[in-house]
Amino acid sequence: MAKVQSVEPKIANLVNGWLKEYGLDYKLEQESLNHEIDCALKEYESKCGGTGGNRPDAKLLLETKSLEKWPILIEYKGYKDKLVKLDNKNQVDNRTAKNEPNFKNINTYAVNGAVHYANAILHYTSYTRVIAIGVTGYKDDSGELRHEIGVYYVSKDNFGIGQEVSKYTDLSFLRPENFDNFIQAVNTLSLTVDEIEELKEKREREINASLVKLNNDIYKKEKGLGESDRVYLVAATIIATLGVPGKVAPLEKGDLKSSSEKDSRDGDIIVRKISAFLDAKNIPQDKRDMIKRTLENTLTTENINKPVEGESQLKRVFTKIVDDLGIYYKIGLTTDFTGKLFNEMYSWLGFTQDKLNDVVLTPSYVARLLVRLARVNRNSYVWDFATGSAGLLVAAMNEMMIDAKNNISSPDELEQKILQIKAEQLLGLEVLSSVYMLAVLNMILMGDGSSNILNEDSIVNFNGKYGFGKTNEDFPANAFVLNPPYSAPGNGMVFVEKALSMMKYGYAAIIIQNSAGSGKAIEFNKRILKHSTLLASIKMPIDIFIGKSSVQTNIYVFKVGEAHQKDNIVKFIDFSNDGYTRTNRKKASNNLFDSDHAKERYEEVVDLVRVGSNKLKYLDAQDYYEGTIDPSNGADWNQSAPIDTRPTLEDFKKTVSDYLAWEVSNLLRNTINEDKCLGK
Structure with missing residues (x-):
């Protein structure tokens, strides 16, 4: 059977003819568009990874009436069914199972190639929004040229993955008189x-x-x-x-x-x-x-x-x-990017006696859990006394901005609120200078919320005031989140005691080595309970910090400003099974798997602490227990549901039934043996 010949030259001639007809200043593969984009595409040229073209077949830089510039990248192919390759999530399939570029698809499919080069623009230029167009074609049975077009929006908002804009039969949407309407359609695209x-x-x-x-x-x-x-x-x-x-x-x-x-x-x-x-x-x-x-x-x-x-x-x-x-x-x-960077970087360094061994950063999903348990919203003032790379504050900032967007309908008012959140409603302290630099960088990356990240010892030097800006004013903290270094006094409860004693009201959620609640921090705990109420004690999976630490941790949740009374109910939750499966393979692209409704389980824990047992769904009944602690004890914070060893009527009936069955069985067996002996 004869090999089908590519019609790519005819497709190129067709589309280039359209662009010329529209009066557009388009550039072909070898031509320069502008220095910034040329350099970006050249970077990707050396990273093709396989055979095929190394540059878009055509490119344009179009401008809207509001003077916003849009790079347009067009890739041609010349075979049927070579327009786009999607994965099982219906997304452009440009990554392998190992999260490496899928060069086979990039070089074979028109849209995949265009999206690949659009990511070069995002990577190496100041442009954050790109249109990627793929066009392919074939000759039908009558010899007539047929073509297919894919138009995708690639931006920082969709993480460079790309979203299909609409179906088109030509590129007339690029005409100057049509382009603004096209961009309006692009601006309406959204992700769930x-x-x-x-x-x-x-x-x-x-x-x-x-x-x-x-x-x-x-x-x-x-x-x-x-x-x-x-x-x-x-x-x-x-x-x-x-x-x-x-x-x-x-x-x-x-x-x-x-x-x-x-x-x-x-x-x-x-x-x-x-x-x-x-x-x-x-x-x-x-x-x-x-x-x-x-x-x-x-x-x-x-x-x-x-x-x-x-x-x-x-x-x-x-x-x-x-x-x-x-x-x-x-x-x-919007993720703890530098937290990941920090963890990965220090995993390669092999510390032995260095203090940084004691710095273990909180996974982003645990950070969000702490923030939600501390009831953070748009009006919260959140501080962290051992901020590390500021992962907890980033999680708090994200939660605050989500709440602001959900509750403020005025764009101007929303913008002012977000600026206030970043500049005035977050405060973190980190004593290690190299880690502090990561915290500042992380907050800058997340939107400049770095004004009150302080390079100070929170126990020795911090006086509770803003570090920058309102330096004469107390920071009005009403939410506290913490993952302390466990080598600190009381396994880190020293930070909790100081922070909560400086708050008038609010909530706190900390993740800490659970021995802090069973004997290693008795005096700290007793003093804390004189001004704060323990609401919940949550036993976390032992492998939550896999690769960094294997200690058992608990999350303790407090209501600040009210002394704990003997009859206050404490919610004890065994969250050992959080729905995630973790591995520690150095070369694995993913070591965390949602194996049993993990996201739903984390939501459930928040609901259980707020509401109570009627929110049980994914956790078992024995994983949730309401009990009390003695405020003068300080070592009874880790409890589990008591096991009732008293026999029930059903237990008695079953025991009697089993015994009678055994007796009858023995009687029959003995009778049979006697008959055999008598020769019957």
Whole structure:
């Protein structure tokens, strides 16, 4: 059977003819569109991974009447059924099961190729919204040319996955007189909450794989970089390449020349870009100076800036970070991105006696549980006395903004509220400087909520006041979340005691080694209960920090401002089975699996603490128990449902029945044996 010949040249001729007819300034594969986009596409050219074209077949930069510029990327194919390849979720299938680029699909299907290059624009340029178009065709039985078109919207809002805009038979929607209406249609596209969560989880799996690759490269191949240097280089690279629209252009790899000239070294260039970024973001001066000073110590050292064979180590590391992580932090995921970064980075370093061994960051789904148990909403003032990379504060900020969007209908009022949340309603303290830098970076990535992240010892130095801005005012905390270092006094309950004693009212949720509630923190606990009520004690899965720690943890939930009374009911919940299955495979792309309604179980725990046993559905009845504690004890916080050992009437009946059956069986067996002996 003769091989079907591609009609791609005819498809290209057809579509290019349309673009010419529409009067559009389109550029073909080898032509330049603009420097920024050309460089982005060139980056992906070397990452094709297989055979086929390395650049879009046609590209345009169109402008709406409001002067918003839109990159348009078009990819041609010449076979039937080669328009788009979707996965089982009906999404463009551009990733393998290992979360690597699926180059077979990218090179074979028109839409897949266009979406791939649209992600290059998101990754390496300041553009955050792109239109990806795929066109393919074939000759029918009569020899007539048939064509198919796929039009997809690719943006930071849909995590670069892409959404189909509509069905089209030509590209006349790109005509100048039609383009604004087309963009209006694009702006109406939205994702459901479930779709957003699913895409976030998919992207997070990709992030984990990319972090493994990045840390493997830096740790094994880059010599002379200390632990803090690695953290600071990642922070510096991300800040320098973020940019501020209309004010500060993102630093590009090509801007680093590996020069040894004074004030023109790669480190000097990055420091200047960071300074411009912090100025444009109106970061408080004290904080600006501290960030610059901290990063400068690494960025300006002689060895890291010294050119070797025309390239400095700093440029090489900068390039690796941008290539491996740029697509994720530029899209702006609302996740504890730097928390993942931190955990992955330090997993490669093999500490022994370092204090950082005691820093174990909270998984994002546990962070959200703590925030919800602390009843955080748009009007909350949330603080964390051992903030780590600020993962708990990020979770709180997300919850506060969701609540604001659900309850404020005025766009102007909503914008002001979100600004207030970020600037005034979050406060975190972190004593370790390298971890503190991650906290600041994390909050900047999540939307500049970094004004009151403080590099202080919360037990020794903190006086309860704002660190920046309203420095003479007390922070009016009414929500406290915490995952403390367990080596601190009372397994970390020292932080809880201080924080709750400084609050007038509100709620608190902490995750801590459960021995804190059964004897290791008795005096702290007794003092806490003099001003706060223990509402719930939740036993968490022992493998929740798998790979970092294997200690048993509990979440304790408090109502602040009311002393605990002997007859106060405490809800004891055994959440050992949270619905997740965890593994600890170093090379796995995903070590967390929802194996039994995990999301629903986490919702149920929140409902159980708030409402009570009538919310039981996925947890078993024996997993929930309402009891009391003695406020003067301090070691009775970990209880479980008592087992009733008294026999019931049914137990008695069954025992008698079993005994009678045994007696009858023996009697029959003895009778048979006697008959045999008598020869009957």
